[in-house]
Amino acid sequence: MYNKKVSLLLGGLALFIFTPLIHAQCAARFDKVEHIYDDFESYHALQQVDSKKELRISVINDESCQLQLVITSENQAQLKGQFQSVPYQMQSIQSQLVSTSTLKLSFTNSSTILSLLIPSGTPIKAGVYTDRLQMKLYDQGSKLLDEREYSIQENIVPRTSLSVLGYNTFSNTINLGELIPGKEYTMLPSLQVVTNSDIQLSVSSDNNGKLIHSLYRDKYAINYSLDLAGSWLELNNVSQHKFSYSGQTVYLLPLKIQLNDFERQAAGEYSDIIRFQISPLNY
Known part of the structure; x- marks a missing residue:
């Protein structure tokens, strides 16, 4: 009779320990990367404002998740072309700059906005310029949940x-x-x-x-x-x-x-x- 009570107690204790771990798992994934604004191709060096490209990055299955998005530029935050490399800046109101080519972002309502800026006054020769962004999605424990690449190609037109x-x-x-x-x-x-x-x-x-x-x-x-x-x-x-x-x-x-x-x-x-x-x- 005594041994039966001990086994029952231990079984209940095991159930109490493992149940929270099951509920804590995060299954978030990338949903879409949407191109919402771009005036890079109309850029000219005499304009008075920075040129901007904006992306909306959204995720799914992120309920009860604390997510972190890390974005890294393949070309070290430069648009590479036949004639030159053009430096640009990565910005977001929900971000922390790790380096000139790496940015950490958080999400609000399952999405975040990434802005790429070419500062006004930057001399750029007309031509095609490219870069590739590596996007990695992590949970609060720094576990990699998903990753995606986004290619940038801009044709700066002759002006x-x-x-x-x-x-x-x-x-x-x-x-x-x-x-x-x-x-x-x-x-x-x-x-x-x-x-x-x-x-x-x-x-x-x-x-x-x-x-x-x-x-x-x-x-x-x-x-x-x-x-x-x-x-x-x-x-x-x-x-x-x-x-x-x-x-x-x-x-x-x-x-x-x-x-x-x-x-x-x-x-x-x-x-x-x-x-x-x-x-x-x-x-």
């Missing part, structure tokens, strides 16, 4: 603009004043090129490098040359110039005009139209 700065920039017309043989005219505006890619600048003259009389177009003309940022151009044909992007985003190209020697020209107005056109290369 090129051409504007006129400086002298007489409120008009597309430049008045040289009195035309003097052999004179060099320096009071001209400058071209400003803003680009994130290799570019080609084409320069052409409607009159093939001649200032032509407004009335006697077939009889009176004055030849001239155009200086573009220190290089004299002959305008009897289209002149093409290539600029290779090497981290410089803004190019300032001063202009000068020099008249050829001339004599016995009729008084009056002489004019020409110079056309500038830029286009990205190799994209």
Whole structure:
């Protein structure tokens, strides 16, 4: 009779010890990684705000779990491309930064938001850039529950603009004043090129490098040359110039005009139209 009571007591004690362990197990898993915002591809170095990419990471079966998400960048928090590597920042309001390339996040209502930022002013050449994020889900005991990879691929598109700065920039017309043989005219505006890619600048003259009389177009003309940022151009044909992007985003190209020697020209107005056109290369 005594032995039966002891066995019954021990059995009840064993049940009391192991039942809480069964209930404490966590079966959480990754559910979805959703792409909710991205303006990386429209980034340009002169913008005033950081460029951002946002991901929503959600889990399932996380009832009564205390979870921790560890995200590590394969490229050390850099977008790698053919021409350069672009550093970015990983941020979240529910995070702890372990290193520049590793972030620990917690969850609220079974999800968390991860933000990737490219700081404004970062010079980036147009092209395709990639990285891979390794996501690992742990329980409160640091047991690995699930893992997932997320690939990043961004195509930074070419962005090129051409504007006129400086002298007489409120008009597309430049008045040289009195035309003097052999004179060099320096009071001209400058071209400003803003680009994130290799570019080609084409320069052409409607009159093939001649200032032509407004009335006697077939009889009176004055030849001239155009200086573009220190290089004299002959305008009897289209002149093409290539600029290779090497981290410089803004190019300032001063202009000068020099008249050829001339004599016995009729008084009056002489004019020409110079056309500038830029286009990205190799994209």
